[in-house]
Amino acid sequence: xxxxxxxxxxxxxxxxxxxxxxxxxxxxxxxxxxxxxxxxxxxxxxxxxxxxxxxxxxxxxxxxxxxxxxxxxxxxxxxxxxxxxxxxxxxxxxxxxxxxxxxxxxxxxxxxxxxxxxxxxxxxxxxxxxxxxxxxxxxxxxxxxxxxxxxxxxxxxxxxxxxxxxxxxxxxxxxxxxxxxxxxxxxxxxxxxxxxxxxxxxxxxxxxxxxxxxxxxxxxxxxxxxxxxxxxxxxxxxxxxxxxxxxxxxxxxxxxxxxxxxxxxxxxxxxxxxxxxxxxxxxxxxxxxxxxxxxxx
Amino acid sequence: xxxxxxxxxxxxxxxxxxxxxxxxxxxxxxxxxxxxxxxxxxxxxxxxxxxxxxxxxxxxxxxxxxxxxxxxxxxxxxxxxxxxxxxxxxxxxxxxxxxxxxxxxxxxxxxxxxxxxxxxxxxxxxxxxxxxxxxxxxxxxxxxxxxxxxxxxxxxxxxxxxxxxxxxxxxxxxxxxxxxxxxxxxxxxxxxxxxxxxxxxxxxxxxxxxxxxxxx
Amino acid sequence: xxxxxxxxxxxxxxxxxxxxxxxxxxxxxxxxxxxxxxxxxxxxxxxxxxxxxxxxxxxxxxxxxxxxxxxxxxxxxxxxxxxxxxxxxxxxxxxxxxxxxxxxxxxxxxxxxxxxxxxxxxxxxxxxxxxxxxxxxxxxxxxxxxxxxxxxxxxxxxxxxxxxxxxxxxxxxxxxxxxxxxxxxxxxxxxxxxxxxxxxxxxxxxxxxxxxxxxxxxxxxxxxxxxxxxxxxxxxxxxxxxxxxxxxxxxxxxxxxxxxxxxxxxxxxxxxxxxxxxxxxxxxxxxxxxxxxxxxxxxx
Numbered sequence: 095x096x097x098x099x100x101x102x103x104x105x106x107x108x109x110x111x112x113x114x115x116x117x118x119x120x121x122x123x124x125x126x127x128x129x130x131x132x133x134x135x136x137x138x139x140x141x142x143x144x145x146x147x148x149x150x151x152x153x154x155x156x157x158x159x160x161x162x163x164x165x166x167x168x169x170x171x172x173x174x175x176x177x178x179x180x181x182x183x184x185x186x187x188x189x190x191x192x193x194x195x196x197x198x199x200x201x202x203x204x205x206x207x208x209x210x211x212x213x214x215x216x217x218x219x220x221x222x223x224x225x226x227x228x229x230x231x232x233x234x235x236x237x238x239x240x241x242x243x244x245x246x247x248x249x250x251x252x253x254x255x256x257x258x259x260x261x262x263x264x265x266x267x268x269x270x271x272x273x274x275x276x277x278x279x280x281x282x283x284x285x286x287x288x289x290x291x292x293x294x295x296x297x298x299x300x301x302x303x304x305x306x307x308x309x310x311x312x313x314x315x316x317x318x319x320x321x322x323x324x325x326x327x328x329x330x331x332x333x334x335x336x337x338x339x340x341x342x343x344x345x346x347x348x349x350x351x352x353x354x355x356x357x358x359x360x361x362x363x364x365x366x367x368x369x370x371x372x373x374x375x376x377x378x379x380x381x382x383x384x385x386x387x388x389x390x391x
Numbered sequence: 392x393x394x395x396x397x398x399x400x401x402x403x404x405x406x407x408x409x410x411x412x413x414x415x416x417x418x419x420x421x422x423x424x425x426x427x428x429x430x431x432x433x434x435x436x437x438x439x440x441x442x443x444x445x446x447x448x449x450x451x452x453x454x455x456x457x458x459x460x461x462x463x464x465x466x467x468x469x470x471x472x473x474x475x476x477x478x479x480x481x482x483x484x485x486x487x488x489x490x491x492x493x494x495x496x497x498x499x500x501x502x503x504x505x506x507x508x509x510x511x512x513x514x515x516x517x518x519x520x521x522x523x524x525x526x527x528x529x530x531x532x533x534x535x536x537x538x539x540x541x542x543x544x545x546x547x548x549x550x551x552x553x554x555x556x557x558x559x560x561x562x563x564x565x566x567x568x569x570x571x572x573x574x575x576x577x578x579x580x581x582x583x584x585x586x587x588x589x590x591x592x593x594x595x596x597x598x599x600x601x602x603x604x605x606x607x
Numbered sequence: 608x609x610x611x612x613x614x615x616x617x618x619x620x621x622x623x624x625x626x627x628x629x630x631x632x633x634x635x636x637x638x639x640x641x642x643x644x645x646x647x648x649x650x651x652x653x654x655x656x657x658x659x660x661x662x663x664x665x666x667x668x669x670x671x672x673x674x675x676x677x678x679x680x681x682x683x684x685x686x687x688x689x690x691x692x693x694x695x696x697x698x699x700x701x702x703x704x705x706x707x708x709x710x711x712x713x714x715x716x717x718x719x720x721x722x723x724x725x726x727x728x729x730x731x732x733x734x735x736x737x738x739x740x741x742x743x744x745x746x747x748x749x750x751x752x753x754x755x756x757x758x759x760x761x762x763x764x765x766x767x768x769x770x771x772x773x774x775x776x777x778x779x780x781x782x783x784x785x786x787x788x789x790x791x792x793x794x795x796x797x798x799x800x801x802x803x804x805x806x807x808x809x810x811x812x813x814x815x816x817x818x819x820x821x822x823x824x825x826x827x828x829x830x831x832x833x834x835x836x837x838x839x840x841x842x843x844x845x846x847x848x849x850x851x852x853x854x855x856x857x858x859x860x861x862x863x864x865x866x867x868x869x870x871x872x873x874x875x876x877x878x879x880x881x882x883x884x885x886x887x888x889x890x891x892x893x894x895x896x897x898x899x900x901x902x903x904x905x906x907x
Contacts, residue, residue, distance in 0.1 A: 159825075159835060160834075160835065160838045166838065166839055167835050167838075168668075169669065169671075169672040169835065169836050169839055170667070170668035171668075199744075200825045202825055205733065208734060208737045211737070212740065213742070214744065267555075270561070270564050271564065271565070276569075289557075290554075290555055291553060291823065292834070294837060295463070295555075297841070299555075302466045304471070304475070317842055318841075320843075321840075321841045321843060321844060321845045321846075322841070322846065324845075325845065434614075434615045434622075435626045435629060435630060436626075437630040437634065441633075441637075447865070450864075450868070450897060451816075451861050451864035451868060452816070452860060452861055453815075453816040453860055453899070454816070454819075454899065455819040455820065455830060456853075456856070456857045456860060459857075460853070463849070464850065464853060467648055467651050467850050468643075468651075469651070490897055507614055511614075511616075516615070517615040521614060536894055536895060536903075538903060539893065539895035539903020540898065540903060542722075542902075542903035543895040543896075543899075543900060543902045543903050544898070546722075546723070546724040546725070546900050547898065547899070549724040549725075549727065549900075550820075552726070553822075553823055560727060564730070567730075567734055574734060578735060582723055585723060585727070593722075
């Protein structure tokens with residue numbers, strides 16, 4: 095029974111290692127508490143999406159699971175954390191739904207529209223840039239934040255990249271299906287674009303020197319830098335506008351108006367700024383910016 | 392159909408990338424796999440052990456994991472491939488070599504032991520027996536399995552899409568994002584591109600198999 | 608290893624000494640390579656026990672997450688396997704049919720699913736099927752993709768299994784007046800199934816390997832979970848645990864698969880000892896099928 099012996103050995107080694115507590119384990123208690131006040135006494139017109147969700151007392155929300163500061167899955171709680179998650183929880187609270195009754199579904203860049211269209215999720219809050227192509231298949235509430243494309247380089251900026259025009263002839267990494275990748279392809283064809291499915295691989299490649307820069311929305315880059323402040327830095331100013339909206343089913347105007355009202359109220363009463371401070375703002379160390387203006391198109 | 396014309400350069404480059412990935416890593420895998428097989432039947436026990444260990448490890452590891460380690464793991468031992476294309480070739484070749492070896496070994500086992508015994512009785516040594524009697528016959532019986540390994544390899548190149556190689560599957564992912572209203576057409580184009588590689592290969596294998604078949 | 612023993616003489620004292628010296632040198636080279644690798648890992652701080660302890664520290668949530676992910680991996684593989692076995696058996700019967708209108712389309716289905724990359728199949732299930740009203744999540748897309756290609760592979764294996772039963776048995780069954788389906792179900796299938804069992808287990812290994820493609824469609828199997836953990840820790844600790852987490856996922860895959868392979872070999876030895884299966888020939892999983900992703904194309 096050699097296998098049993100090996101297993102026993104491995105278990106012993108595991109116990110030994112478990113003895114020395116890991117840094118990751120010690121920080122487990124830091125998980126952010128959710129404080130959005132849940133509306134208990136709300137009523138909606140019969141037949142609306144709001145009434146249906148309120149009745150069910152549950153909602154399915156699509157978000158990113160891999161973006162620090164906006165939507166990042168916490169394996170210790172099994173739930174995502176970040177600014178997008180806070181905003182979505184606010185919306186759910188106004189529908190009279192507890193945070194525990196939210197089902198979080200991962201939506202990646204490639205499946206957000208299909209997931210909304212066929213009802214696998216009720217809303218999508220996932221660093222989702224509002225643009226005209228997407229408006230043809232889904233509706234957007236918001237924007238609730240305006241990001242912009244920026245560039246991240248290795249610490250010390252060894253290649254002297256100050257802006258997108260300096261990317262010519264350089265290797266730059268981004269994620270397939272994202273608006274920044276598309277922007278590089280169309281407007282800066284001289285740059286050699288490498289694409290992955292997630293930004294963490296881009297960050298690895300930048301660390302290893304396989305690429306000279308990583309480009310995407312500034313807030314996503316800030317999240318990547320937060321973990322490795324000694325390895326990466328941001329350059330220059332943002333050079334695009336990426337208004338983040340909440341995606342919902344095309345033509346559900348009542349629901350869209352409702353979410354817009356929720357957002358405007360949150361802009362007013364400080365709930366929005368509070369959400370920013372404990373997530374994305376906590377990472378970047380920046381004050382909450384001026385909230386954007388909701389676009390009721 | 393306009394999207395086909397619009398994206399022709401992308402599709403053509405992606406197709407050529409897939410094809411060259413399959414061809415280059417196929418050749419490398421054949422070389423490594425043949426070496427492994429020779430080791431597995433050699434009289435030196437440690438060589439046999441090492442080759443068997445290699446095959447066992449790769450048989451039980453997902454190709455995706457092999458890719459991960461060559462792309463992001465070996466940096467930790469201060470190694471790195473110059474480009475992502477070469478990383479993909481290395482991953483595919485190392486992985487496929489194990490299965491080339493499996494195919495060759497079953498081919499060798501299919502050569503009746505009497506043949507090797509006769510060769511030995513004539514006084515041929517290990518190298519001569521293997522090189523002039525067993526392998527030439529084994530290679531014939533392994534044409535179909537080896538060909539199938541090659542086809543499987545051609546399909547497995549799709550995993551390189553997750554590792555920054557713009558081959559057909561990566562092109563598919565880009566096109567589905569940009570042409571969400573013509574999904575079926577996008578899939579059709581990519582599937583046809585793969586079939587252009589796999590179906591003629593299958594046909595060719597059939598032809599070679601019939602040409603080289605030996606009566607037993 | 609039936610032939611290898613006749614390929615060379617039993618080595619004499621001098622050859623044995625030569626082999627010993629060669630083995631010693633080879634062994635030293637291998638040890639030196641491992642040493643260099645460990646040294647570089649150590650120099651990069653990757654062998655620090657604090658980095659590895661995260662894998663066993665329940666407070667970090669890592670052991671639980673990897674455990675759940677292993678269950679997810681096994682779950683999708685099990686669903687794919689059951690679906691593929693049932694459909695594969697049906698397709699195998701279809702391909703052995705005497706009627707061309709059954710045989711030809713079934714053959715086309717089998718060939719098609721073996722000629723298309725698995726990843727494309729999974730992406731098709733995930734991206735296209737919802738647009739025609741078929742609600743399918745990441746789990747569904749992965750399970751369906753695995754089912755479709757495996758059913759094609761298994762259909763061929765089943766067919767080979769049915770054909771491997773000694774011809775005399777079939778002829779004898781026909782001679783005593785059995786109908787075709789009786790011959791199939793009463794005579795051939797029971798014998799073939801016994802022979803198939805180790806091959807089915809071996810195919811499960813292939814399926815487990817292929818389930819790792821779930822990381823592309825966002826299904827939380829081992830590799831996707833490892834990546835998710837890496838992303839989570841990256842944002843607090845940089846790449847402190849990246850290497851360890853990926854190694855852990857790989858080791859779990861390898862251990863589970865080696866155990867399954869061992870089981871397959873054990874079952875095979877058992878069946879071979881059993882005299883009742885003497886009428887069938889060995890059916891082995893072809894090398895290309897072991898590669899995953901559907902292998903090559905079935906040659907008729």
